[in-house]
Amino acid sequence: MNRPQTTFTSTTESNLLISVSLSLSLAPTLYSLHSFVIHQTPSKQEKMSVEVLDSATIIGFVEDEEAFNAFIGDRFSCLDVDRDGRLSYAEMLQDLQGLRVFETHFGVDVKPDPDELARVYGSLFVQFDHDANGSVDLEEFKAETRRMMLAMADDLGFLPVQMVLEEDSFLKKAVERELTKVAA
Template sequence: MSVEILDGATIVNFLEDEEAFNAQICDRFAHLDSDHDGRLSYGEMLKELQCLRLLETHFGVDVETDPDELALVYGSLFVQFDHDLNGTVELEEFKSETKQMMLAMATGMGFLPVQMVLEEDSFLKKAVEWESTKLVA
């Protein structure tokens, strides 16, 4: 984890660079697709959904959440990704929904800088890294 400063523009600009965003999506999809069948099952997607940190916390300490409630939340998120409702998430579905989620974060964040703790392999961290390479160039 690292502490980074970002704003909505960081995310939007990263999404608008289709080559950079697509490369990150393809890498993450390939990493999650443990059986290499070109689709993500619920079990494969669950790892990614759990990284979203949907657990309630108080000052950084996790509060125990009802497992049945979490299962419902993860199931509804999976359906959100599975646009054609065939029980798996294909690359284009993963890309489309991830982009929508990131745009929602950008909108919610606005254009004032925010300091955040980011996971090293998160899409937000990738957006910050992308932005820093653009500033250097």
């Protein structure tokens, strides 16, 4: 199927190079708007895309045991730097900080209170550490990720929303899985 495609490149005031490629794919029950953005931070480049999804996208991925378990296993392995089969607070903290949920407000950097950030990250870690032993094993990681993703799906509802997603994120994998199923 030929899809209309537009590509442009621009530079923002902060000299952040953004390259965007738009394509619209219409299917009987799903459409996706792809927009790839390279976000450059001092330490890394992140490839992001704008995707349209709803709760069914997330639920379908979580319920697909093979796809969900593969993603969780890969993600856990990436975070388990010391390869001991458990995630420490320090191992999860770097990933949580990388989300920059509290450090940006509508794309503008803000300076949150460091003590408040430490409390929030600590409480997130406790959510994963079900047995309260100070580390998170694969089963705890899988169970809490499943719980959080289903809660997110519940909050989204059935109306599609447009979200900016990191290329290797859970939600991006859910969208890719759904697009693959629709295309088949």
